[in-house]
Amino acid sequence: MSTALLFAGLSVATPFAGEESNYMFQFLQWYKQHNKTYTRESFGERYMTFKKNVQFIKEHNAKNLSVKVGLNEFADMTNEEFGTVMKGYNHINRPYIRSKNSKHNLGAIKLPTSIDWTTKGAVTPVKNQAQCGSCWAFSTTGSVEGANAIATGNLVSLSEQELVDCAGSYGNQGCNGGLMDYAFEYVRAKGLCTESAYPYKGVNGVCKSSCTAAVKISGYTDVTSESEDALMQAVAQQPVSVAIEADRSVFQFYTSGVMDSSQCGTQLDHGVLVVGYGEQDGEGYWKVKNSWGASWGMNGYILLGRGTGEKAGVCGVLMQPSYPTM
Numbered sequence: 048m049s050t051a052l053l054f055a056g057l058s059v060a061t062p063f064a065g066e067e068s069n070y071m072f073q074f075l076q077w078y079k080q081h082n083k084t085y086t087r088e089s090f091g092e093r094y095m096t097f098k099k100n101v102q103f104i105k106e107h108n109a110k111n112l113s114v115k116v117g118l119n120e121f122a123d124m125t126n127e128e129f130g131t132v133m134k135g136y137n138h139i140n141r142p143y144i145r146s147k148n149s150k151h152n153l154g155a156i157k158l159p160t161s162i163d164w165t166t167k168g169a170v171t172p173v174k175n176q177a178q179c180g181s182c183w184a185f186s187t188t189g190s191v192e193g194a195n196a197i198a199t200g201n202l203v204s205l206s207e208q209e210l211v212d213c214a215g216s217y218g219n220q221g222c223n224g225g226l227m228d229y230a231f232e233y234v235r236a237k238g239l240c241t242e243s244a245y246p247y248k249g250v251n252g253v254c255k256s257s258c259t260a261a262v263k264i265s266g267y268t269d270v271t272s273e274s275e276d277a278l279m280q281a282v283a284q285q286p287v288s289v290a291i292e293a294d295r296s297v298f299q300f301y302t303s304g305v306m307d308s309s310q311c312g313t314q315l316d317h318g319v320l321v322v323g324y325g326e327q328d329g330e331g332y333w334k335v336k337n338s339w340g341a342s343w344g345m346n347g348y349i350l351l352g353r354g355t356g357e358k359a360g361v362c363g364v365l366m367q368p369s370y371p372t373m
Contacts, residue, residue: 070094070097070098070101071094073101074094074097074098077097077118077122081120083123093123096122096123096124096125097122097123099125100118100122100123100296100299100300101118101122103116103296103300104116104117104118104300107296107297107300112304112310113304113305113306113307113330114297114301114303114304114305114306114307114310115301115302115303115304116296116297116300116301116302117300117302118300119299119300119302119342119343120340120342120343121133121299121300121339121343122300124299126294126295126296126299129299130294130316132178132179132180133176133178133180133182133339134180134182134224134293134294134316134317135176135179135180135181135182135183135222135223135224135225135317135318136182136183136186136224136225136226136290136315136316136317136318137183137220137224137225137226156280156283158279158280158283159283160325160326161323161324161325161326162282162283162323162324162325163322163323163325163334164193164285164286164322164323165322165323165334165336168196168200168202169192169193169196169197169202169285169286169322170189170192170193170202170286170320170322170336171189171192171202171204172204172341173336173337173338173340173341173346173347173348174207174247174338174340175338175339175340175341176207176249176338176339177249178249179211179221179222179249179250179251180222180223180224181207181210181211181221181222181225181249181338182317182318182319182338183210183219183224183225183226183227183229183230183318184207184208184210184211184214184219184225184230185207185318185320185338186227186288186289186290186318186319186320186338187207187210187227187230187231187234187288187318188204188205188206188207188210188239189286189288189320189322189336190227190285190286190287190288190320190369190370190371191205191231191234191239191262191264191371192204192205192262192286193285193286193320193322194264194285194286194370194371194372194373195262195373197284197285198373203241203261203262204241204242204243205239205240205241205242205261205262206239206240206241206242206244206245206246206247206258207242207247208245208246208247208248208252209239209240209245209254209255209258210225210230210233210234210239211251211252212251212252212253212254212255213233213237213254213255214229214230214233217229217230217232217233217236218232219233221251222249222250222251223251225318226318227288227290227318227367227369228267228269228369231264231266231267231369231371232267234262234263234264234371235263235264235265235266235267237260238260238261238262238263238264239260239261239262239263240258240259240260240261241258241261244258244259244261245258264371264372264373265372265373266371266372267369267370267371267372268281268369268370268371268372269367269368269369270287270368270369270370272365272366272367272368273358273359273360273365273366274365275353275354275360275365277368278321278333278360278364278365278368279324281368281370282321282322282323282324282333285370286320286321286322286336286370287320287321287368287369287370288318288319288320288321288368288369288370289318289319289320289321289335289364289366289367289368290315290316290317290318290319290363290366290367291311291315291316291317291319291335291351291362291363291364292311292312292313292314292315292316292317292362292363293311293316293317293319293362294311294312294314294316294317295310295311295312297310297311298311298349301343301344301349302344302345303344303345304350305327305328305330305331305332305350305351305352306349306350306351306352306361306362307352307355307361308352308355308357308361308362311361311362311363312362312363313359313362313363313366314363315363315366315367319335319336319337319338319349320335320336321333321334321335321336321364321368322334322335322336322348324353327350330352331352331353331354331355332350332351332352332353333350333351333352333353333361333364334348334350335348335349335350335351335364336348337349351364
């Protein structure tokens with residue numbers, strides 16, 4: 048159904064004027080830009096959700112906080128809808144999972160003041176998990192891709208779909224969520240195929256055995272929890288998988304700035320990848336690669352506060368870090 052026909056139908060039924068007309072005009076522009084398609088029945092509901100999100104964005108940015116938000120492809124989703132389909136980290140408070148690998152500290156090493164693995168050929172382009180709770184798989188492939196690139200000098204994009212389809216017996220649940228450590232167990236046992244050999248579909252599928260593993264790991268290491276120094280040491284050697292809380296609207300519409308703890312909590316629900324750290328305008332940050340596409344955030348990345356003194360770290364970033372070993 049064309050936007051013109053929808054707009055015409057709504058215009059007859061509803062007397063749009065002033066601010067309301069501006070909202071509708073903005074919605075139709077956004078609708079066309081993101082190639083959205085709705086049924087006639089759902090169009091009005093999506094418009095009202097869009098309008099509420101625009102109001103949130105205006106109110107947030109008017110506060111002049113360090114973090115800015117803006118419209119993106121998720122503007123027709125409520126925060127509840129977004130959280131249901133765009134995350135997928137199944138936080139399980141079972142100490143034995145992490146005790147399988149001793150808490151690791153790299154010892155006294157000289158840390159660089161900043162590091163960014165995206166500039167060192169160890170990070171693949173930002174990917175998009177779509178409406179599948181497979182963030183854990185993207186966090187896992189990201190850290191394995193990084194470790195392999197650093198070890199071999201060859202950056203290879205690896206298959207999240209293989210983890211979604213095949214890692215169920217290791218405790219993961221495909222699009223219904225999982226854990227990076229469980230995924231590392233799979234990669235240690237089976238290895239991972241390339242993205243091109245086993246492309247991402249964004250839905251649960253049947254495990255395929257036709258591709259050959261391109262990368263294998265020898266194990267994985269759980270970084271000491273609630274230790275900023277330990278995470279810095281780990282990130283100084285390679286990208287690191289972490290879990291954060293990402294269930295607030297400010298995450299859904301993040302565009303720039305350093306996130307602080309007033310804008311998120313520590314109820315872990317999303318797996319991401321720390322690819323570096325540094326400072327911006329005097330604020331320390333962790334540079335984090337997300338899996339919501341390059342149109343989200345800062346070209347697919349977000350900056351989380353570092354050096355804030357919170358035990359769990361901003362958004363819980365210090366709670367469950369881990370990385371693969373080659």
